[in-house]
Amino acid sequence: MNVEPSRSVLRRLRTIDWSDEDAAWRHENSRALLMREYLRRAALWADHCGAERSWPFFDLAEHVDAAARIPDGIAAELDEVLRGVGPSSVRTTCRAAVRWAVLRTGSPAGPLPDLPDPYEPLLALYERGGGFFVEEFIDLGGAMVRFGTVESNLAARPFLTLAPATLDALDAEGEITYYAKIDGNRPRSSPRGVVRRRVDEGRTYDEAFTRDLRWEPTEYLRLYALGHNDIDHVEITETEAAAFIESLSAGPPVPGPWNGTR
Template sequence: MTDGSTLALLERLRAADWSGDWDHAFEHAQSRRLLMHEYLRRAALWAQAYGAEAEWPFFDVTQYVDKDFQLPPELAAELDACLKKVAYGARKTCGAAVRFAALHARGDIALPDLYEPLVLFYERGGEFLQDGAGLLDLTGVSIRPRKLQNHLADLPFLTFDGRTLDALDAKGRITYHVAADRSGPVLRRRLFKAEQHDEVFTPELRWEPTDRLRLADEKGTDAVHVQIGDIEAAELVQATVRGASGS
């Protein structure tokens, strides 16, 4: 019998938009960038743990964890049918994600779920492209993976709530700011088409205009607010989301 989590993953892959809708991918460029960085970090952890460094970053980890593992025939047939609808460049990792989910269902695995960030990435805009030099075109943003050892040291990005991911997506060049003592809401400064937009993330879970950063600029001091990275900003947004939902 196939467990529910593996079947649910198959449904997610079937439901993803593989049509190459660039607008959808562009709308989620920032969150997709963070999700890809988290996948690369997790892939580095798994590759190091199971001797798969030569295959990093996009590989089927199941064959390293249990080389004799096979999907049940019925599930294998469902996966084959599903992959026919998946964009060609994503078929390898989508198949790997389903096999990993089936393996994971048999028992606890200490390392974090390798493929969840990548599945979320696909759900938010489809596949990515990789050129011969290793550059990853995520649609709207490109990144070049560093060495495996560098990704092992990356900060984890663990804020996968859809509302948080949506809040991170916006057009323009973005910097995040917060009170120096980390109290209060997260702020962002967004530069888009030569216009500056200062915004605050509110308990109503939306970005609204604010003059806090402008007033700090006019005073010529950075003691009130400090700039933070996007991963820390995501954690603060997530805290606001959870506070609004009472969880």
């Protein structure tokens, strides 16, 4: 058995500071997006395996190949890593992620279906500020996320951009609205640029994501309101903004005219 995938997940769990409340607040936007994506992926797998009653924080391997086991040596180390970590839903999903890595190396039950990795969003969430608490909502220590249902999460928009740099770009204080700059040749799915308006403690900040891969102040929205509207815009979701940021970060540069921070 190839134990490296399981050990790789274990190494990631070792690095997590489960009590880093500052990180949880600093990354509240991205952690909320990651939790919603986990709920969506868990719903996909639960629907596929007939495990709807176990959703959302469950050991998926038990429903795919119950014979899959974490290697003894890794299991002992995992017990040590998770000592004192709570609540039980966090411990369950950490163990499940390590066990799932066993299945990724091959299962007697046959090849896995073509569905996204169920636990990667949760691992990324844990790395950005620790775990969560389950009450009426999912409390991320800075953001609250509704559970929804398996059915509602199956219909949710995918959030596939899990790169740390992209997630960092989505984290900021205040109420945020994103806009795509569009024209006849550049629709919202491939915009000329993305700007955002943040309102924090009564102050408004307009920012554009630039080719320098950072948010910089922009006059675009103010000038547009004054009638300088040669370039139009449309409100977009965080997921759409993330896709643009990731495409720009991955390079090559987005083709077509570039408006910078103007």
